[in-house]
Amino acid sequence: MTSNAAVPFWRAAGMTYITYSNICANLVRNCLKEPYKTEALSREKVHFSISKWTDGKPEKPTIRSDSPEE
Amino acid sequence: MLRRALGLLPRPIAAARARSFSTDLPAAHTADATFMEAWNKVMPNMDPPKTPLSFMHPRPPTPSSIPPKLTVNFVLPYASELSTKEVDMVIVTATTGQMGFLPGHVATIAELKPGVLSVHEGSETTKYFVSSGFVFIHANSFADIIAVEAVPLDRIDANLVQKGLADFTQKLSSATTELEKAEAQIGIDVHSALNSALTG
Numbered sequence: 284m285t286s287n288a289a290v291p292f293w294r295a296a297g298m299t300y301i302t303y304s305n306i307c308a309n310l311v312r313n314c315l316k317e318p319y320k321t322e323a324l325s326r327e328k329v330h331f332s333i334s335k336w337t338d339g340k341p342e343k344p345t346i347r348s349d350s351p352e353e
Numbered sequence: 354m355l356r357r358a359l360g361l362l363p364r365p366i367a368a369a370r371a372r373s374f375s376t377d378l379p380a381a382h383t384a385d386a387t388f389m390e391a392w393n394k395v396m397p398n399m400d401p402p403k404t405p406l407s408f409m410h411p412r413p414p415t416p417s418s419i420p421p422k423l424t425v426n427f428v429l430p431y432a433s434e435l436s437t438k439e440v441d442m443v444i445v446t447a448t449t450g451q452m453g454f455l456p457g458h459v460a461t462i463a464e465l466k467p468g469v470l471s472v473h474e475g476s477e478t479t480k481y482f483v484s485s486g487f488v489f490i491h492a493n494s495f496a497d498i499i500a501v502e503a504v505p506l507d508r509i510d511a512n513l514v515q516k517g518l519a520d521f522t523q524k525l526s527s528a529t530t531e532l533e534k535a536e537a538q539i540g541i542d543v544h545s546a547l548n549s550a551l552t553g
Contacts, residue, residue, distance in 0.1 A: 310484070311467070
């Protein structure tokens with residue numbers, strides 16, 4: 284019944300809610316005072332290992348610790 | 354014409370009472386009878402496995418009179434800030450504006466904007482800055498607030514906020530694509546909300 288006319292500006296620009304929410308959370312974390320800031324940023328660090336598979340066999344995995352994208 | 358309108362009036366109300374709201378949960382979880390039978394046939398001596406639903410406490414039913422306190426569950430992805438805490442009032446910043454919730458509030462779902470959440474209990478108020486999230490108020494005066502990031506106001510560094518605001522204002526003017534403009538706008542929104550939280 285209601286039209287989807289009033290979309291938020293971030294959705295109109297092609298961003299999803301999750302991306303928007305994560306950007307907001309990162310900005311807030313970056314504005315914290317010192318001990319809390321390093322705690323928060325280290326809490327959100329993501330470590331993962333990637334291994335490509337060829338011919339049904341995994342190759343040697345590489346470990347990545349990307350900080351979450353903004 | 355007026356008489357027909359009056360005749361139609363009670364009917365929608367009765368229909369609405371018969372329909373249950375999506376925010377209501379069934380009062381108690383009963384185990385699945387067919388599963389129990391099948392389990393007992395195969396493994397009569399062992400207890401059946403518990404399902405996640407059996408670990409969850411069913412939501413208390415809606416009382417007939419307004420309860421004296423609001424029960425708040427305030428959760429973050431990494432911690433549970435408040436767990437079934439009884440409070441007098443909660444004020445949140447929703448996308449539609451500041452909203453205050455008292456016990457007996459109508460069932461509501463609200464999306465939060467970056468802003469201050471204040472929990473009022475007796476004469477004390479605890480304030481948090483919430484980055485974004487949702488608040489669900491249920492008919493039985495239980496409020497579930499879920500936020501991605503929430504910090505007490507004294508953990509926010511005012512200088513970083515000012516710097517961020519200046520940065521993003523500059524980014525907005527130099528942005529070219531829609532996405533960059535949106536990101537800069539988000540930065541401005543969050544930092545100005547942080548600013549007003551610190552000063553207000």
